[in-house]
Amino acid sequence: MSAEASDAVRPKTVHPLFVRVTHWINAVAIFVMILSGWRIYNASPLFGFEFPAGFTLGGWLAGAIAWHFAAMWLLILNGLAYLAYGLLSGHFRRSFLPISGRGLWRDLALARQGRLDHAPGRYNAVQRLAYIGVILAAFVVVLSGFAIWKPVQLQELTALLGGYEAARRWHFFAMAAIVAFLILHISLALSVKGILSPMVTGRAEPSR
Numbered sequence: 444m445s446a447e448a449s450d451a452v453r454p455k456t457v458h459p460l461f462v463r464v465t466h467w468i469n470a471v472a473i474f475v476m477i478l479s480g481w482r483i484y485n486a487s488p489l490f491g492f493e494f495p496a497g498f499t500l501g502g503w504l505a506g507a508i509a510w511h512f513a514a515m516w517l518l519i520l521n522g523l524a525y526l527a528y529g530l531l532s533g534h535f536r537r538s539f540l541p542i543s544g545r546g547l548w549r550d551l552a553l554a555r556q557g558r559l560d561h562a563p564g565r566y567n568a569v570q571r572l573a574y575i576g577v578i579l580a581a582f583v584v585v586l587s588g589f590a591i592w593k594p595v596q597l598q599e600l601t602a603l604l605g606g607y608e609a610a611r612r613w614h615f616f617a618m619a620a621i622v623a624f625l626i627l628h629i630s631l632a633l634s635v636k637g638i639l640s641p642m643v644t645g646r647a648e649p650s651r
Contacts, residue, residue, distance in 0.1 A: 458641050462534065465525040466642060472521060473621065475500060475514035480618060482507035489615055519585060526578075539571045547572060573624055580620040587614035 458466075482499035486507075501507025529535040546568040566574065590601040590610040604610040632639045 459534075461528050462525075463642055465521055465528070468521045469518065469525065472514045472518035473625070475510055476518060477618060477622060479507040479510035479514065483511060484615070489611055515585075515588065518581075522581060522585075538566055539574055542568055542571050542575075573627065577621060577624040580617045580624070583613055583617035584621065587611075587617060 478498065478500035481494035482496075482501045483504065485493045485496075485499065486504045499507065501510050550568040586600065587604055587610045589597055590604050591607065591614060594601045594607045594610070601607055601610055604613050632642075
C-alpha cells in the first residue's frame with residue numbers, strides 16, 4: 444500500500460484534546476446550571492408554569508443556589524479558557540467562519556430535505572450559526588446572572604438590561620436558547636453516525 448493510500452484510511456484528528464476537554468467540562472457545567480436554575484426558578488416563577496421537581500437539582504432553594512454558583516464559576520473559567528484557545532489558535536476562524544447568507548439559505552433547504560451534511564470536524568452553515576448563537580447566549584446568561592445576583596453592586600449592568608425583572612427575563616430566554624441548542628446538538632450526536640465518538644477520541648474514520 445502506498446503512503447498516500449495508507450494516509451487515506453488512517454483515522455484523522457478532528458477535535459484537539461483541549462477542545463474535547465473543555466467541551467465536556469462545559470457540558471457538565473451547563474447541565475448542572477440548567478437543572479439547578481430550574482429549581483431556583485420554581486421558587487419565584489416568571490411565568491405561569493413550574494418545572495417538574497424531578498427535572499431539577501438541589502432539592503430546595505439553598506441547595507439549588509449552591510449547585511448553581513459552583514457550576515457558574517466552572518462554566519466561566521472553562522469558557523474563558525475555551526474562548527482564549529479558540530481565538531488564539533484560529534479554531535473559531537477555521538470552524539465557524541465564514542457564514543454567508545447564500546450558504547445558510549442553501550443549508551437550511553438541505554436540512555428541511557434531510558440531506559444536510561454532518562461530517563465530523565466540518566461544520567455546515569447552520570451548525571456554524573448555531574455554535575456562534577450558543578456562545579452569545581452563554582454571554583447573555585452569565586451577564587444577566589451577575590445582574591440578578593448583585594443588582595445593587597452591579598446596578599449599571601442591571602440597568603443596561605432593563606432592571607432586575609428584565610434581567611431575569613434575559614436570563615430565562617438565554618437559558619431557553621441554550622436548551623434548544625442542546626436538544627438539537629444531542630439529537631444530532633446520537634442520530635448521525637460518526638459525530639459523537641470523535642469528541643471522545645479526537646479522531647474520525649476517513650470517508651471511504
